[in-house]
Amino acid sequence: MSEHGYNQRKRKRSEEELKKLSNRLCRIEGQVRGLREMLQKDVYCTDILTQVSAVNAALNSFSRELLSEHLRTCVAERIRQGDDEVIDELMSVLQKLMK
Amino acid sequence: MSEHGYNQRKRKRSEEELKKLSNRLCRIEGQVRGLREMLQKDVYCTDILTQVSAVNAALNSFSRELLSEHLRTCVAERIRQGDDEVIDELMSVLQKLMK
Amino acid sequence: MSEHGYNQRKRKRSEEELKKLSNRLCRIEGQVRGLREMLQKDVYCTDILTQVSAVNAALNSFSRELLSEHLRTCVAERIRQGDDEVIDELMSVLQKLMK
Amino acid sequence: MSEHGYNQRKRKRSEEELKKLSNRLCRIEGQVRGLREMLQKDVYCTDILTQVSAVNAALNSFSRELLSEHLRTCVAERIRQGDDEVIDELMSVLQKLMK
Numbered sequence A, B, C, D: 001m002s003e004h005g006y007n008q009r010k011r012k013r014s015e016e017e018l019k020k021l022s023n024r025l026c027r028i029e030g031q032v033r034g035l036r037e038m039l040q041k042d043v044y045c046t047d048i049l050t051q052v053s054a055v056n057a058a059l060n061s062f063s064r065e066l067l068s069e070h071l072r073t074c075v076a077e078r079i080r081q082g083d084d085e086v087i088d089e090l091m092s093v094l095q096k097l098m099k
Helices: A015-040 A045-080 A085-097 B017-041 B045-080 B086-098 C017-042 C043-080 C085-097 D015-040 D045-081 D085-097
Strands: none
Touching: A015 A045, A015 B017, A015 C017, A045 A085, A045 B086, A045 D045, A045 D085, A085 B045, A085 D045, B017 B045, B045 B086, B045 C043, B045 C085, B086 C043, C017 D015, C043 C085, C043 D015, C043 D045, C043 D085, C085 D045, D015 D045, D045 D085
């Protein structure tokens, strides 16, 4: 673990992948900002909650995209190199995402 | 439905409630921005995914807070006034949140 | 709390409601038994996992049905009687179901 | 796809693994039967819903156990054999489980 609370392993992403993932996060950031504006405008509770479920769905899509890239690259490569520790790490993060 | 995609019913919140809910959303916005920075810094996939699950948990806390206020005020009041349509609206939003 | 781990409050359901809810549970029991048979027949992991997600969906439908009845009867009645403790109980169970 | 709705790929499990997984499913079956008895005994809605969330948690534990075995055996082996189609199948089932 580094001082930033995550280990030092890195993962270089392609320009294209980086752009696609960043764009998704920008949209999610905008959706969260939108929730704050809804609060300011006294929007009705159930309308805000419906929008929260849309943000959750967008976050899940981002997770799936990142997870899919992770499986296709890091996981496949490390398994081919005989480093099966990658599976423990994967299960540990899936446990958090499947809750 | 208004032009903004949600109906015109309003809900005036107290200063204190508004502040508490807005603060939660500010923190979530910061967490999403943090995810974007993690991507830029080539942080490893599972570390980003772990952080995504933290954002999901924070969004769920926000939902529960808002839902709790909604039950205690709008739902209770409208049921007392004999307006049971509030229950259909509630079930419809819970269905989205329980998915 | 009773010796059975739940409190003594009761809820009389109509014949029709009882039948509808029991039928759903019978089907879910059959699905779980089906999972066990899949294991015995050496069915491939992802096919079993797909079926598990179907059982989860069926359980969620049962929850929503029961929750909807609960809101329309117990919750509405107790709120009309001024017993707002029903809302705390509801939030506590929703917290478990929204995880 | 076979006439039973799942493809013919098989997965031989060890006696020990089979027993562990079957035992979990037996307990879940018992829990679902218990839900039906709670209905018959007019148990209060929120007590039943709390028990439903326990069944959901047990099903998730079963999924994780099976998924973990799947990753350690089928997925690792097929990746080593160069059969990356296993990753598409995995993502497709994770998508269902992460909903």
